[in-house]
Amino acid sequence: MRVVAKFGGTSLGTGDRIARAADSIATAVADGHEIAVVASAMGSTTDDLLEAITFDASEPDRAEIVSMGERTSVRMLKAALAARDVDATFLEPGDDEWPVVTDEYGEVDAEETRRRASELVSVCDETVPVITGFLAEGPDGTVSTLGRGGSDTTAVMLGNYMDADEVVIVTDVEGVMTGDPHVVEGARNVGEISVDELRNLSFRGAEVVAPSALSYKGENLAVRVVHYQHGDLLTGGTHIEGTFENLVDLRERPLACLTVAGRSIRNEPGVFQSLAGALGEADINIDVVASGLDSVTLYVDAEQAERAENILHRQVIEQPAVASVTVDKPLAVIRLTGGELPTQPGVIHEIVEPFAAARLQIHDLVTSATSVAIVVDWDDRERGLELVQDLF
CATH class of the missing domain: 3.40.1160.10 (Acetylglutamate kinase-like)
Incomplete structure (x- = not known):
């Protein structure tokens, strides 16, 4: 050997x-x-x-x-x-x-x-x-x-x-x-x-x-x-x-975007746990998560949107740290997974620029260690997928 x-x-x-x-x-x-x-x-x-x-x-x-x-x-x-x-x-x-x-x-x-x-x-x-x-x-x-x-x-x-x-x-x-x-x-x-x-x-x-x-x-x-x-x-x-390869994937089913707003909720311990936990107990999977200082955005299957909204609304009523929940759908998520992404300076710019040139709105861009999730309108999913595939 x-x-x-x-x-x-x-x-x-x-x-x-x-x-x-x-x-x-x-x-x-x-x-x-x-x-x-x-x-x-x-x-x-x-x-x-x-x-x-x-x-x-x-x-x-x-x-x-x-x-x-x-x-x-x-x-x-x-x-x-x-x-x-x-x-x-x-x-x-x-x-x-x-x-x-x-x-x-x-x-x-x-x-x-x-x-x-x-x-x-x-x-x-x-x-x-x-x-x-x-x-x-x-x-x-x-x-x-x-x-x-x-x-x-x-x-x-x-x-x-x-x-x-x-x-x-x-x-x-x-x-x-x-x-x-x-x-x-x-x-x-x-x-x-x-x-x-x-x-x-x-x-x-x-x-x-x-x-x-x-x-x-x-x-x-x-x-x-x-x-x-x-x-x-x-x-x-x-x-x-195994081995690692660059993959571009389009989620087959539409997503709904549920945004929970509240003043400085990112600094409130346990808020995200309670929101995600309530959805988990109802067997609703969270596909993508994004957060800001005053909001948490949870993306779930569009078919689960109404039930998820009601569950999160109960959390809004029970928790003084959060004020309101809204829903937006249908949306699509395109994922780019690649081990070299974090080591490529300017890679996010390279991803975003073609969308701007094509006048396609990006609703959210969520990055992890080795992947990027791009959220777009459901009707823009095929064109968005082509743009990412052309890059990678």
């Missing part, structure tokens, strides 16, 4: 942890597996180096400075493997075999990186390549970086381009947890999680796998997250399932 194993900064934070990482790699090699390693900077080295740059440094100089963390890690890990009689070679930008390259715009040159990664495969049965994560090489030979979480990106990208069977992300948590174990009690490991679910968690602060990395996960590439104390690269942890 061909495996790309990425060791995060915590898992390489001390000499003992580097030794533990080397032991797990040596065991996998002894069992006949082809292993390529991606190493992050030890501990908080990258942050420490960035904090030390208190002067006006150019971007190329900054990249060279922060690259020293990863450059040190690969040397330490290569030496630890050699001490275990494992043939290993460290790779960093500038080496002839270095795989990750960018174009003149600083974006990963997928074609050239794939070509170099495929060449790297040919040496994996003889040696363990230990590759600096986070770093790339520009067309002029200068060092650049892949951004925060770039070591994850390096690992999953190389796993994809090297036709690996699995990418193993070795970190300081037991895979993906039900909650932050440093904050909540009883947090437990989630055995499986979809790419969609994990990307949403990642974009909202869950530091497990960098969102940029998951865009490189293909259907046939397994990705797993394990704790550095586990000691076995090939078992345990959380399996990340």
Whole structure:
């Protein structure tokens, strides 16, 4: 089996942890597996180096400075493997075999990186390549970086381009947890999680796998997250399932828009809970939610509009914080789901501009971590769908 194993900064934070990482790699090699390693900077080295740059440094100089963390890690890990009689070679930008390259715009040159990664495969049965994560090489030979979480990106990208069977992300948590174990009690490991679910968690602060990395996960590439104390690269942890694609979807049935107004209700604890809870108890599903300082807007199936209005009206009567409820229908919702949306500057403008040019009114635009819901008049649904499909 061909495996790309990425060791995060915590898992390489001390000499003992580097030794533990080397032991797990040596065991996998002894069992006949082809292993390529991606190493992050030890501990908080990258942050420490960035904090030390208190002067006006150019971007190329900054990249060279922060690259020293990863450059040190690969040397330490290569030496630890050699001490275990494992043939290993460290790779960093500038080496002839270095795989990750960018174009003149600083974006990963997928074609050239794939070509170099495929060449790297040919040496994996003889040696363990230990590759600096986070770093790339520009067309002029200068060092650049892949951004925060770039070591994850390096690992999953190389796993994809090297036709690996699995990418193993070795970190300081037991895979993906039900909650932050440093904050909540009883947090437990989630055995499986979809790419969609994990990307949403990642974009909202869950530091497990960098969102940029998951865009490189293909259907046939397994990705797993394990704790550095586990000691076995090939078992345990959380399996990340599926792949992420850009999808454009039009809801088949019309929606009704119920707006509950009240002065500063966004600052009133429990208001939304009572509104949503009352609809939930009546088995009325809320499809889209939007809120402002003085209103909460709930979109439900148009067939449920009258019943939902009566339910919410009872909440208006009972709660002094809310004043009135109104209904608007029929409306349509067009959803664009795509893992790269949050990383594309100006993407909301790109979505809205064609609607303005076509004189189509957008009633609401609701964004989440990896999706955008566009609410339009029911009669404008087909034209709106075409506009979004033309963009994506």
